[in-house]
Structures are given as C-alpha cells and as structure tokens.
Amino acid sequence: MAPEELRAWDKSARKFSRLPDATREALRGHWAAQLRMTRTFADAGVPMVAGSDACGAAGIIPGFGLHDEFDHLAEAGLDPLTILRMATTEPARFLGEEGSFGRVVPGMPADLVLLDQDPLRDHTALHRIAGVMRDGSWWSRADLDAVLERVAAKPGAH
Numbered sequence: 001m002a003p004e005e006l007r008a009w010d011k012s013a014r015k016f017s018r019l020p021d022a023t024r025e026a027l028r029g030h031w032a033a034q035l036r037m038t039r040t041f042a043d044a045g046v047p048m049v050a051g052s053d054a055c056g057a058a059g060i061i062p063g064f065g066l067h068d069e070f071d072h073l074a075e076a077g078l079d080p081l082t083i084l085r086m087a088t089t090e091p092a093r094f095l096g097e098e099g100s101f102g103r104v105v106p107g108m109p110a111d112l113v114l115l116d117q118d119p120l121r122d123h124t125a126l127h128r129i130a131g132v133m134r135d136g137s138w139w140s141r142a143d144l145d146a147v148l149e150r151v152a153a154k155p156g157a158h
Contacts, residue, residue, distance in 0.1 A: 009059055038076040049094050050086040070126050080123045087126070111135065 016024070041048060050069055060068075066087070073083045092102025104112060112133050117125035132139040139147075 035072070035076040038073065039078065042076070042078050042082055047090055047094065048086055049091045050083070051091065067127050070123050074123045080120050080125075083123045083126070084119050109135075 019027075038048070050066060050073070070083055070087075073086065074080075078086075089098075089102040092098050092100065099108075101109060101111065104110075110133050114130045114133070115125050116128040116130045119125040129144065130141055132144065
C-alpha cells in the first residue's frame with residue numbers, strides 16, 4: 001500500500017483506540033448483527049454479490065479484501081456454493097450481463113481463476129489461486145507472485 005494510505009489507516013486506528021469502551025463494544029455488536037443479517041438474507045434467497053474490497057475503508061486492500069470477505073461470508077454461515085455464486089454468476093446477473101461473464105461455458109470470455117482445490121467443498125479454496133486466465137493471457141502462480149513482489153518493492157508507484 002502507498003505510504004500515504006498507510007498513514008491514513010494509522011490515523012483511523014488511533015482514532016478508534018480513543019473511542020470509549022462502550023462505543024467500541026457497540027461497534028463489535030454491530031458487526032455480529034451484520035453477520036446475522038447476511039445469513040438471514042441468504043436464507044431468504046436475497047440476491048447478494050461479493051465485492052466490498054474496494055470501499056476505501058482502513059485496512060481493506062483491494063483484491064485481498066475480497067478474500068477476507070469470503071471468510072466473513074463463511075463466518076456468517078453461508079455455504080461455499082453461495083459464496084462462489086456471489087463472486088461469479090450473481091454479479092453478472094446483477095449487472096444484466098449474464099451472457100457476458102460469470103460462467104464457464106462455450107461462447108463466454110475465458111477470464112477465470114484456476115484454484116488448487118474444490119471451492120464447493122470449502123470456501124478457503126478460493127484463497128489458493130493456481131493461476132489466472134485474463135483476456136487470453138495465462139498468469140501462473142509464479143507470475144502473480146512476481147507482480148506482488150514488484151508492487152511491494154515500490155508502494156504507491158503508478
């Protein structure tokens with residue numbers, strides 16, 4: 001992350017630490033309520049999409065935050081198939097683009113993530129990316145790691 005972003009996160013953390021204990025406890029209770037509400041919505045069949053990873057909140061790193069979200073959805077009690085659909089078919093449906101992305105079928109773009117394990121057995125398989133096919137280019141795990149290393153070496157570079 002860019003140094004100025006990290007400074008903003010530190011400022012936010014300091015502000016949170018100065019809140020009264022009762023306020024911090026209320027915020028923790030609010031989180032638990034959000035998890036219960038998410039489960040209630042899922043059980044009721046409310047369409048939901050994953051993707052709260054780029055909201056600008058302190059500590060949320062775009063891309064990586066999506067993986068944290070998968071864990072939070074599981075913590076709320078959502079099953080692996082629901083979580084997978086929230087990151088694939090549901091966004092396509094929400095955007096009215098079911099024919100453009102969100103599924104692996106003939107005629108669809110071959111933009112996909114190859115995982116090391118079956119995400120239907122355990123949502124944590126979504127964390128184990130073997131490679132990515134994007135716009136006709138294959139990015140192996142080693143290629144992806146090399147990108148991460150370059151970014152880490154020059155935080156904030158454009």
